[in-house]
Amino acid sequence: MARSETVISNRQALRDFSVEKGWEAGLQLCGNEVKALRAGNANLKGSFAGFERGELFLYNMHVSPYKFSREEQDPVRPRKLLLHKPEIRHLAVKVSQRGYALIPLKVYFKRGHAKVELALARGKNLYDKRAALKEQQAKREIDRELRHRR
Numbered sequence: 001m002a003r004s005e006t007v008i009s010n011r012q013a014l015r016d017f018s019v020e021k022g023w024e025a026g027l028q029l030c031g032n033e034v035k036a037l038r039a040g041n042a043n044l045k046g047s048f049a050g051f052e053r054g055e056l057f058l059y060n061m062h063v064s065p066y067k068f069s070r071e072e073q074d075p076v077r078p079r080k081l082l083l084h085k086p087e088i089r090h091l092a093v094k095v096s097q098r099g100y101a102l103i104p105l106k107v108y109f110k111r112g113h114a115k116v117e118l119a120l121a122r123g124k125n126l127y128d129k130r131a132a133l134k135e136q137q138a139k140r141e142i143d144r145e146l147r148h149r150r
Contacts, residue, residue, distance in 0.1 A: 007037055009106040010044035015129065017103055017121035023091070026082030027058065027107065027114040032069035037114060039066070042107065049081060049102035049118055051092050056081040058104060058116065081116060094120055 013019075029037065036042065041064035049058050057078040064075060083091075094100055105117045124132070 006106050006108040007040060008042050008044055010047070010104055012045060013103045013105055013119070013121070015132075016124060017101070017119070018124055018128070019103075019105070019119040019121050021120045022105065023083065023087065023118045023120075024110075025056070025116050025118050027116050028080040028082060029063075029114055030071075030073055032066040032071060033063050033073060034114060035069070036063050036066040037107065038109070041066070044104050044107065047104050049104065051088075051095070052078075054088070056083060056088050056091065056102075061104065061107075081118070091120070099123060 043062040045062075047058060047060040047062075049056055051057075058081055059078050060076055061079060062075050063073075065073065091102060095102055099122050101121055101123065103119050103121045105119050107114065107116050109115070
């Protein structure tokens, strides 16, 4: 089994969306972006995946410029996601349905290659968020009580 090291994660996405299915996609980066990503200088907040001319791109992922780089890159430029054509077609059909979006959950390195965990997600309503928060607090209280009884 290959060791994968998570570089950044999008915790806010799990709060705002209900995840239905996930995919692993390759991420096409420049050399200085890879070094910046390994240093943890990136942010997934507000990022999403979209289709353009039959290809899949990641938008609004901010990768801060690498400190020792000579070349300048736009920090929020669209980055191409690498998936097989049938997977891209399947995702395009799913996203065209009302309420679905492709959200990146985390970026990690696997065997030296940058990977993105994409999720097919549906936006949560405010009452869904409140119910999830209530459930999480109840679980936390139960765990706390069980720990004190031991």
